[in-house]
């Protein structure tokens with residue numbers, strides 16, 4: 258069986274943290290999440306401590322520079338007093354003069370900024386004023402039917418991915434969410450006839466959306482006292498159909514696809530297996546075949562993992578490829594918390 262190339266992967270993430278190659282240029286507004294994948298990758302490889310202290314200080318300052326605080330009365334004239342909502346941009350590209358109205362906090366920026374600060378040793382929970390502001394931002398992103406929008410600008414995405422990011426942020430930062438039962442109802446409304454979940458009600462079942470649904474369900478259950486000890490198996494309708502749909506995502510090459518009749522792709526090894534792991538059912542997959550697919554097909558010579566065999570690696574598929582291997586207790590990798598997509602040491606007990 259091929260080996261996990263630990264040293265090459267560490268070097269790969271370190272290189273990207275110093276300078277992203279040109280293909281990432283169009284993702285400038287998502288630099289916070291690109292940084293998260295690099296730091297997550299290093300922590301999975303037990304190499305976070307190899308980052309130089311000065312780099313940590315500089316990167317914490319960069320993450321902090323993406324903080325946005327806005328007065329609540331700027332979006333609702335009926336708000337009295339100087340309440341602020343707080344969050345983080347996905348990257349610095351909206352910080353240009355004359356573009357203040359577009360320079361809003363994003364749910365994704367806020368979640369991944371919190372993760373990055375934790376990775377870099379700067380506890381985001383220590384600023385209680387900011388925590389109140391982020392709690393307010395999450396409340397403002399909550400829609401009437403329990404789903405969330407990605408930000409407060411017109412035309413923002415509203416779907417189960419945003420719901421997952423709001424629930425993860427609240428869990429990680431120990432914040433309170435409103436209308437939790439309604440959010441659970443929204444998740445239920447996204448389930449399809451095959452058992453998997455779509456991104457919105459009626460959309461095709463998709464492994465990424467199914468991960469968001471099940472991880473959110475687990476985290477939301479912890480927020481409702483009467484559901485705390487209840488297993489997901491007892492809560493999720495059509496549980497057996499869901500398991501069948503997930504297991505059938507593994508294909509003959511050992512990899513996983515995200516939808517029926519699609520090709521395998523490294524990240525779906527994560528979305529599917531992390532979901533099964535949350536459900537306590539990861540034993541249902543062919544673990545060796547999954548490992549072989551990742552190490553033989555998409556592990557790259559220069560370090561990192563690509564989406565499919567023969568392409569260049571990227572930081573998302575690299576981190577999620579490693580996470581997939583860690584789900585099977587690879588001793589070279591850190592323990593993980595799949596519901597928060599983090600290494601276990603940074604997760605609150607509640608999320609495990």
Ligand SMILES: [Zn+2]
Pocket residue numbers: 522523524525564574
């Ligand atoms: Zn992918």
